[in-house]
Amino acid sequence: PRLDLQFLQRFLRIQAVLFPKWSSQNVLMFVTLLGVALLEQLVIYQVGVIPSQYYEVLGNKDFSGFKNLTAVALCLIVLNSMLKSFDQFICNLMYVRWRKTLTEYLHRYYFQGQVYYTLNVLHEDIDNPDQRISQDVERFCRQMSSMASKLLISPFTLGYYTYQCFQRTGWLGPVSIFVYFVIGTIVNKMLMSPIVAKLVHQEKLEGNFRFKHMQIRVNAEPAAFYRAGRVEHIRTDCRLQSLLQTQRELMGKELWLYIGINTFDYVGSILSYVVIAIPVFSGVYGDLEPAELSALVSKNAFVSIYLIGCFTQLIDLSSTVSDVAGYTHRIGELEEALLKLSRKQNDCESRANAKWNLDRTAPGDTAFLLERVSLSAPSSDKLLIKDLSLRISQGNNLLIVGNTGTGKTSLLRVLGGLWKSTHGNVQMLTCFGTHGVVFLPQRPFFTDGTLREQVIYPLKEIYPVSGSADDERILRFLELAGLSDLLVRTGGLDQQVDWNWYDILSPGEMQRLSFARLFYLQPQYAVLDEATSALTEDVENELYRTCTLLGMTLVSVGHRTSLEKFHSWILKLCRGGKWELTRIKRE
Numbered sequence: 176p177r178l179d180l181q182f183l184q185r186f187l188r189i190q191a192v193l194f195p196k197w198s199s200q201n202v203l204m205f206v207t208l209l210g211v212a213l214l215e216q217l218v219i220y221q222v223g224v225i226p227s228q229y230y231e232v233l234g235n236k237d238f239s240g241f242k243n244l245t246a247v248a249l250c251l252i253v254l255n256s257m258l259k260s261f262d263q264f265i266c267n268l269m270y271v272r273w274r275k276t277l278t279e280y281l282h283r284y285y286f287q288g289q290v291y292y293t294l295n296v297l298h299e300d301i302d303n304p305d306q307r308i309s310q311d312v313e314r315f316c317r318q319m320s321s322m323a324s325k326l327l328i329s330p331f332t333l334g335y336y337t338y339q340c341f342q343r344t345g346w347l348g349p350v351s352i353f354v355y356f357v358i359g360t361i362v363n364k365m366l367m368s369p370i371v372a373k374l375v376h377q378e379k380l381e382g383n384f385r386f387k388h389m390q391i392r393v394n395a396e397p398a399a400f401y402r403a404g405r406v407e408h409i410r411t412d413c414r415l416q417s418l419l420q421t422q423r424e425l426m427g428k429e430l431w432l433y434i435g436i437n438t439f440d441y442v443g444s445i446l447s448y449v450v451i452a453i454p455v456f457s458g459v460y461g462d463l464e465p466a467e468l469s470a471l472v473s474k475n476a477f478v479s480i481y482l483i484g485c486f487t488q489l490i491d492l493s494s495t496v497s498d499v500a501g502y503t504h505r506i507g508e509l510e511e512a513l514l515k516l517s518r519k520q521n522d523c524e525s526r527a528n529a530k531w532n533l534d535r536t537a538p539g540d541t542a543f544l545l546e547r548v549s550l551s552a553p554s555s556d557k558l559l560i561k562d563l564s565l566r567i568s569q570g571n572n573l574l575i576v577g578n579t580g581t582g583k584t585s586l587l588r589v590l591g592g593l594w595k596s597t598h599g600n601v602q603m604l605t606c607f608g609t610h611g612v613v614f615l616p617q618r619p620f621f622t623d624g625t626l627r628e629q630v631i632y633p634l635k636e637i638y639p640v641s642g643s644a645d646d647e648r649i650l651r652f653l654e655l656a657g658l659s660d661l662l663v664r665t666g667g668l669d670q671q672v673d674w675n676w677y678d679i680l681s682p683g684e685m686q687r688l689s690f691a692r693l694f695y696l697q698p699q700y701a702v703l704d705e706a707t708s709a710l711t712e713d714v715e716n717e718l719y720r721t722c723t724l725l726g727m728t729l730v731s732v733g734h735r736t737s738l739e740k741f742h743s744w745i746l747k748l749c750r751g752g753k754w755e756l757t758r759i760k761r762e
């Protein structure tokens with residue numbers, strides 16, 4: 176990542192997100208900021224020429240002029256400070272708006288379909304997408320807003336003060352200042368490029384460090400059983416060290432940039448006097464009195480110092496610009512990956528729909544149709560399943576068995592659309608959810624919120640829309656799942672709890688709660704991936720019986736032979752992609 180064309184393209188794309196229309200709120204805020212900043216500049220100019228007026232009234236010993244000038248100066252200063260504060264306030268508001276717009280934009284793609292899964296599990300070229308969305312976007316918007324008003328106003332101030340400087344010093348003043356600025360910019364550009372690359376790397380390491388802490392937080396219990404404190408301490412410190420090492424290197428590179436910026440600042444302040452000295456020594460102001468000359472010098476000095484100041488401010492922004500460039504690359508990379516994945520997903524969906532419309536050979540009671548499907552694990556050549564043809568239809572419960580790592584869950588991933596098959600055709604002829612298929616993954620999933628929200632998940636609202644009837648259903652299904660006591664612990668279905676469900680439920684309780692959810696959703700097809708592995712055989716029997724009574728067709732992965740009685744087919748996966756599909760005989 177550098178300050179190159181790619182940076183410009185990514186930056187412009189982000190700007191298009193931040194300012195989607197001319198009438199958008201962000202544009203209006205920007206225009207207001209421009210108005211306030213311009214007004215501020217007008218007042219600054221008036222404040223800037225006050226010292227020269229003081230020279231004049233003091234030189235002429237004009238007391239009433241002095242009083243008037245002091246009154247005007249006080250008013251201008253109050254106005255100036257108010258405008259400056261407003262400027263800051265609008266910048267802060269813009270920061271919040273930008274963050275909202277950009278984060279929501281990224282969320283839209285991130286949570287679309289299974290993009291978040293693909294990005295986190297299968298896409299290895301994008302590191303820490305969570306950190307990019309939460310931290311990098313925040314820093315990008317903060318840095319942008321901190322330089323917004325300075326950047327926005329600079330064309331106006333540069334134009335105005337160049338004209339003023341030209342009027343007072345002729346072409347020599349503005350031209351020498353411009354040349355000075357161009358040299359400064361070229362030097363700074365060279366110093367900034369390595370910083371951008373380093374910053375991108377530093378943010379990656381920052382994400383890795385945070386992830387390590389998150390890993391400990393989520394797995395605190397198993398880690399504590401292993402007495403993993405010492406080893407995790409070493410590993411976490413190791414990540415911290417490499418992060419700090421990169422930060423030190425970044426600071427080393429920034430040192431050269433700061434040397435460049437400060438030299439530019441101080442040489443600039445001398446340059447302003449050189450610009451004024453030229454007409455003074457060349458005799459342009461030979462006929463002026465000393466008081467008049469000092470007033471004129473003060474006025475001219477303000478103009479040229481201000482012009483140099485404008486350029487210096489731009490150069491001073493170099494460190495902010497290099498930060499913005501770093502974050503732009505990280506957010507830009509994420510945006511590109513998100514757009515690519517969501518486009519791919521849309522393509523797949525439309526292709527699936529096209530097939531759905533054209534191919535009407537599949538009977539209406541079929542959920543999945545697999546034709547000569549082969550699949551291997553992502554980024555590996557290991558063949559898990561070869562040429563599997565299968566139809567999963569209503570009433571034909573299927574049990575998938577096989578040794579560890581033979582691809583049982585992988586087959587479910589293909590059915591669920593998380594993975595693509597390497598060969599063959601997989602059709603899902605039903606929908607996800609209450610009228611179609613619901614998956615219970617191997618690791619139960621809970622969200623934050625009340626007990627009701629856990630049971631009705633992923634539905635957002637009560638289903639069906641009948642308050643008390645729904646409550647009764649939930650209570651009944653919690654009882655069927657053997658979780659009536661949970662209701663007492665939570666203090667009711669809708670009691671807000673501030674605990675983490677993973678910490679307070681045992682693995683068995685988690686599986687029971689997943690079943691309560693399944694009963695509530697009551698889909699036509701239930702895909703259960705070792706969903707009763709933490710429960711006794713008796714409880715397993717109970718839960719499976721309830722599923723059958725509720726009319727669900729089951730596709731289960733499991734190791735226990737006791738499961739066979741609930742299924743009519745058994746698919747055994749063997750090593751090397753081999754498989755056997757047999758009908759289970761009833762005694």
Ligand SMILES: Nc1ncnc2c1ncn2[C@@H]1O[C@H](COP(=O)(O)OP(=O)(O)OP(=O)(O)O)[C@@H](O)[C@H]1O
Nearest residue numbers: 296552553554559578579580581582583584585586
């Ligand atoms: N995201 C992934 N990237 C690469 N390989 C993976 C990924 N997920 C799983 N695998 C590999 O794919 C193979 C099949 O995994 P799968 O989870 O389907 O096994 P399984 O048959 O369900 O095993 P188990 O009985 O232990 O649940 C394993 O060798 C596993 O290491």
